[in-house]
Amino acid sequence: MRLFLSYIIGLIFGLGIVISGMANPAKVLNFFDVAGTWDPSLAFVMGGALIVTFIGYRIVFRRQEPLLGQTFFLPAPKAIDARLIGGSAVFGIGWGIAGFCPGGALPAIGTGDSRVLMFVGALVAGIFAARFLSRILETRGQPVTA
């Protein structure tokens, strides 16, 4: 039941990503290219996703627990630190270079496009590199959570 439901939720997400244009780097990069070939479509993706999630979450959080679990896994409130801002800035630089973000690329794997697979391979390598880097920072006495 959990697996089937997870699959269906993934499918809805993946369908939403490809319909919206988030899986298409040309469209994503044009959204950010206000000074050039601007395509404002992605504002509508974020708008649609945010409206539905904002309202839906408020209904869901009236419950004490999720339907198939004991607890909501929500990130503990933490301070806004250099790690958050630095990491997000680095993510933005990579997104601007490649045109794919993780949520856009993962569903696009299903097209079998070799360029998607190359991006995802590099993404996974970057995740492991960051964990390695985290451990080095940790041994220097800085708190690490990722």
Place this chain on the structure above:
Amino acid sequence: MTDFTPFQSLFGGSLIGLASVLLMLSMGRIMGATGILAGFLSPASLQDWGWRAAILAGMATGPLAFLIATGSMPAIDVPVSTPMLLVGGFIVGIGVTFGGGCTSGHGVCGNARLSTRSITATITFMIATAITVYIIRHLIGA
């Protein structure tokens, strides 16, 4: 040039939102691509790996469902070189790990919870992406 597709994008975005709400309702989890992938790569348990693998499999079925519904595969136009894809992908992996999320986790789910961390992260990566695209397209001219 790409076509301005407000209605299609709004509809697709609503589906992304629906998936986010359903995952929170059913399993109490944030629908963040970074978090789901990170946990898939190093799961806490077999059960923890299972739902993540199922979601990723569902995501990857998205293009096939699109093909069945419309008769054509979704367009994937990559206007950047292979080295840029690889370097960009690697940098994205580092950034989302340190930043604790990406466009789906911070940008949709976190912002919908009005998390100040997510709002800060989203503003930061949107500005960084726009500056990067400006530099690459208009200053370097790649």
